[in-house]
Amino acid sequence: EVQLVESGGGLVQPGGSLRLSCAASGFTFSRFWMHWVRQGPGKGLVWVSTINSDGRTTNYADSVKGRFTISRDDAKNTLYLHMDSLRADDTAVYYCARDVRALGVMSYFHPWGQGTLVTVSS
Amino acid sequence: DIQMTQSPSSLSASVGDRVTITCRASQTINMYLNWYQQKPGEAPKLLIYAASTLQSGVPSRFSGSGSGTDFTLTISSLQPEDFATYFCQQSYSNPTWTFGQGTKVESK
Numbered sequence: 153e154v155q156l157v158e159s160g161g162g163l164v165q166p167g168g169s170l171r172l173s174c175a176a177s178g179f180t181f182s183r184f185w186m187h188w189v190r191q192g193p194g195k196g197l198v199w200v201s202t203i204n205s206d207g208r209t210t211n212y213a214d215s216v217k218g219r220f221t222i223s224r225d226d227a228k229n230t231l232y233l234h235m236d237s238l239r240a241d242d243t244a245v246y247y248c249a250r251d252v253r254a255l256g257v258m259s260y261f262h263p264w265g266q267g268t269l270v271t272v273s274s
Numbered sequence: 275d276i277q278m279t280q281s282p283s284s285l286s287a288s289v290g291d292r293v294t295i296t297c298r299a300s301q302t303i304n305m306y307l308n309w310y311q312q313k314p315g316e317a318p319k320l321l322i323y324a325a326s327t328l329q330s331g332v333p334s335r336f337s338g339s340g341s342g343t344d345f346t347l348t349i350s351s352l353q354p355e356d357f358a359t360y361f362c363q364q365s366y367s368n369p370t371w372t373f374g375q376g377t378k379v380e381s382k
Contacts, residue, residue: 187371189318197310197318197361199371211369247317259365260308260323267317 154178154263156248161268168238168272174231174248174265182226185251187261188233190244190270198244201233202251216242238272245269276300276367280360280374286382293349295377297362302342306366309338309347312376313358321360322347349379357381 160172174186188200201222202211210222221234231248246268249261277300287293297307305325310318320329322338325345335350349356362374 196376197312197363197373199373202369202371209369213370252323254324254327258306258324259368259371260320261310261318261363261371262320262323262329264317264319 154250156250156263156265158246158248158265158268161246161270163271163273164238165274166239166272169234169236170238170270172233172235172246172248172268172270174233176229176231176250179250181224181229185259186222186224186231187249187251188222188231189247189249189261189264190242191247191267192241192244195244200246203231235270238270240272243270243272275370276303276364276372278362278364278372278374280362280377282377283375284378284380286380287352288382289352289354291352293352293356293379295347295360295362295379297340297345297347297374299343299345299364299366303364303366305341306364306368307338307340307345308363308365309336310361310363311356311358312361318361352379 155177157175164170185204187202203222207224219237223232247264249264279298307325309322312318326338337348339346359376359378361376
């Protein structure tokens with residue numbers, strides 16, 4: 153069974169740092185692009201960051217660029233999101249998701265992890 | 275940036291009703307459009323990808339259509355387990371992605 157399990161969320165003060173992890177199982181992790189998506193309290197889904205299969209290419213939403221870093225360890229089948237300079241508006245449930253390509257080009261996210269809650273507050 | 279706008283933001287319906295949700299892109303995205311279902315406290319679940327392809331295991335009462343800028347998710351006969359929030363997502367601007375704001379389907 154393909155499974156993604158996030159961890160590392162918690163309460164952090166404004167300006168602080170946190171590292172999220174996403175443990176993957178049930179598929180060949182190294183072959184897939186991976187994503188982080190977040191959802192603020194009562195809000196919609198917002199794409200945060202993406203890393204390609206070899207880890208050499210990363211992309212970020214403008215709202216997190218320069219503060220968040222996505223990475224992967226294929227030996228551990230784990231995706232990471234290192235978050236610095238956290239702000240109150242970073243408070244959200246953070247999901248990891250696997251990228252799948254229909255016809256080789258049409259990207260969709262499947263499956264998603266259960267999410268980990270990050271709360272930025274003093 | 276490509277903006278995705280869903281309508282309505284919420285709707286009330288009864289079991290057995292036909293439900294239609296629309297998603298409009300701010301520019302053409304061909305068929306690079308996905309639909310997800312999210313229930314409270316749960317992760318989003320893929321329903322439809324590439325505008326009209328049903329994900330394996332998803333009931334056939336769900337269908338998607340459209341291309342270009344206008345897309346539709348239809349539930350042909352609403353079931354109790356379908357009360358949830360639905361999100362569209364464009365993947366045309368890969369490697370950035372955008373979601374619609376969501377449509378909450380509530381019980382009438």
